[in-house]
Structure formats: structure tokens, C-alpha cells
Amino acid sequence: MQKSMRFYVMAAMMLSLLTASCSAVRMPEGSPTQPQPLSPAYTQPAVVSLATQVPVVDPCSSLEAKKPEIETIARIMGEFDDTSYLIQSIPDSGQMVQVILVLQRIRRDAIDNKPPECLKKLKEAQVNFMSGVVLTSISIMSKSDKEAIQKQLAQTRTYRSVFDQELANQLGLKYITATPVPTTAPTAVPPTSTVSPVTATTDQDIYVVQGPGLTYPAVGTFLKGQITNVMGRNDKGDWIEIEVPSNPGYAGWVPKQLIKLAGQESSLPVINIQPTQPAAQ
Structure with a gap:
């Protein structure tokens, strides 16, 4: 019986020691009802935020x-x-x-x-x-x-x-209204044909310009995945005239290196553009 009592007393003492070691407030011996102020060693440190404020960027600034x-x-x-x-x-x-x-x-x-x-x-x-x-x-x-x-x-x-x-x-970018496709006599095509013999696609969004050169203003867009009819090429073959996908019925020019042609490129007519109306720089 005494051993049992001794065990419970020891257990209670151990528990009191554990709770005391987990508490920041210590009770001095002989005065259990008078709490002492916190020891300087246990002063709660100030919390300092290390997070940096991210500046808010105006979405219209540039x-x-x-x-x-x-x-x-x-x-x-x-x-x-x-x-x-x-x-x-x-x-x-x-x-x-x-x-x-x-x-x-x-x-x-x-x-x-x-x-x-x-x-x-x-x-x-x-x-x-x-x-x-x-x-x-x-x-x-x-x-x-x-x-x-x-x-x-x-x-x-x-x-x-x-x-x-x-x-x-x-x-x-400079932009002007697209010029209409020149009116020509219609070419007879088989009844099952719905597109011109040569078509073009692109792997990226590009602008269609008024003439065969980067100094000409934009007249429309040619977006990734679109397909359009090819009208002709310049004498060097590095610029292709197409039907502007964003303005059906109108023509414009794109660099050959930015598009993919399907059909016989050699059948395309050479189209000469008067180099008198390039866009001002």
C-alpha cells in the first residue's frame, strides 16, 4: 500500500515538474499565490516581418x-x-x-x-x-x-x-485601311475546288502589311492556325501576297519566312508594287 502511494506521489511530482518546465511563469517556493514577473530571459521577442512589399505595377504604364x-x-x-x-x-x-x-x-x-x-x-x-x-x-x-x-x-x-x-x-504600330483586291477576270476552276491552288498558314501571330517590306503599314492580322489564299509574290520571292484573313476580300503582304505554303509556289504570279507609298518612319 505504501509503495502504491509512493508511486502516485512520485508521478504527481514528475507531472508537476513537466508542466513547470513547459510554462514561462515560475512560482517561487513558499509563496505559491504570488506570481513573479517574467524573467528577462523569457521576455517575448518582438516579431519582425521579413516579407518585402512587392510594388504594384500599373498595367497601363508601359x-x-x-x-x-x-x-x-x-x-x-x-x-x-x-x-x-x-x-x-x-x-x-x-x-x-x-x-x-x-x-x-x-x-x-x-x-x-x-x-x-x-x-x-x-x-x-x-x-x-x-x-x-x-x-x-x-x-x-x-x-x-x-x-x-x-x-x-x-x-x-x-x-x-x-x-x-x-x-x-x-x-x-502604324495601321491603315487595307486596299481592295484588284478586280480581275475570274479563273475557271473545277466545281469541287473551294480554295486557290496555293494556300498559306503560319505558326505565329503576325501582321499583314500593305506592301512587300517592313516599312509598309499594317493592314490586318494573320494568326496562328489560320489558312488563307495566296495571291502572288514579289520578284525576289521573299514576300508573299495573301488574302488578309482578318479582312476577307482584301490583300496584303507577309514575309515568306514566317509562313508555310501549300501548293505549287512556282505557279504564283510576280506582282510589282509601286514603292512610292511606304509608311513614314
Whole structure:
């Protein structure tokens, strides 16, 4: 019995020692009800934050600051362009429904995007263009009046020009209205043929310019994954004239090294451009 009592007393003493060693407050012997102030050795040290404050960068302060937001807008537009191009290859207007639904989804993504104030005009032009494409596609699917469709196409083309011009402004590039494709006598092609003998694609987003040289102003865009008809080449063969994907029915020039050609390049006519209207530097 005494051994048991001795065990419990020893256990209680051990527990009291453990709790005392874990506590910052020590009770002196002989005065258990009078706590002493903390010993200087146990003074709580001040907490010093080592985190450095990251300066907030104004997204409109420079081109580099705006670039991520511009790339987001361009990415959404590229997806929209790639999808809208499918409409041209759908023979049955009834099959356009699924494509139009995808276009509407991408348009909602553009609306939900929240760019900084300096890019609001670019976003507005983008949404206007997308709305025009969707409405025109619905008119084509429902076989609306041809004259009304032509008006919608013209308005939509204007919206796209506004977008391309604002994009060029944001990137610090000069932009002018594209020149119409020269009117020529139509060439007879097999009934099953829907594209010219030579087409072009690109692996990157590039600008289409007015003439065969970097001094000419931009007239449109040629985005990654798009395909377009090739009109001709310059005498050196290092610049190719194409139909501007962002402005169907209009022509512009791109460096050959930035595109991929499909078809017989040797069949392309040599087109001479008057070098009298380059953009001012």
C-alpha cells in the first residue's frame, strides 16, 4: 500500500515538474499565490516581418506592363477566328448551329475578360466584331435576305478594322485601311475546288502589311492556325501576297519566312508594287 502511494506521489511530482518546465511563469517556493514577473530571459521577442512589399505595377504604364493583357485578348480573338473559319467549309447551313454555339461561348469569354482601363476600347471593338460575326452567321443559316447579309458583312468588317487598328495602336504600330483586291477576270476552276491552288498558314501571330517590306503599314492580322489564299509574290520571292484573313476580300503582304505554303509556289504570279507609298518612319 505504501509503495502504491509512493508511486502516485512520485508521478504527481514528475507531472508537476513537466508542466513547470513547459510554462514561462515560475512560482517561487513558499509563496505559491504570488506570481513573479517574467524573467528577462523569457521576455517575448518582438516579431519582425521579413516579407518585402512587392510594388504594384500599373498595367497601363508601359507596353511591357500591358503585354500580358493584350496577349489574353489576342488569344481569345485567335480562338474565335479559328472557329469562325469553319463556317466557310460547312456546306449545309443546318450544321452551322454547333459552330455558332461555340462562337457564342468564346464571345462570352471576351465579355467576361476584365482588361485594364487603357484596353477597354480594344475589348469593345473585339466584342462588337464577335457579335457581328455571330449575327451574320445566324442570318446565313436562316437564309435571310442577301442584301441584309451583305450589309452585316460590311459592318462586321468595319468592326474588325477598328479592332486591328486599336491593337496596332496599343503595340505602337502604324495601321491603315487595307486596299481592295484588284478586280480581275475570274479563273475557271473545277466545281469541287473551294480554295486557290496555293494556300498559306503560319505558326505565329503576325501582321499583314500593305506592301512587300517592313516599312509598309499594317493592314490586318494573320494568326496562328489560320489558312488563307495566296495571291502572288514579289520578284525576289521573299514576300508573299495573301488574302488578309482578318479582312476577307482584301490583300496584303507577309514575309515568306514566317509562313508555310501549300501548293505549287512556282505557279504564283510576280506582282510589282509601286514603292512610292511606304509608311513614314
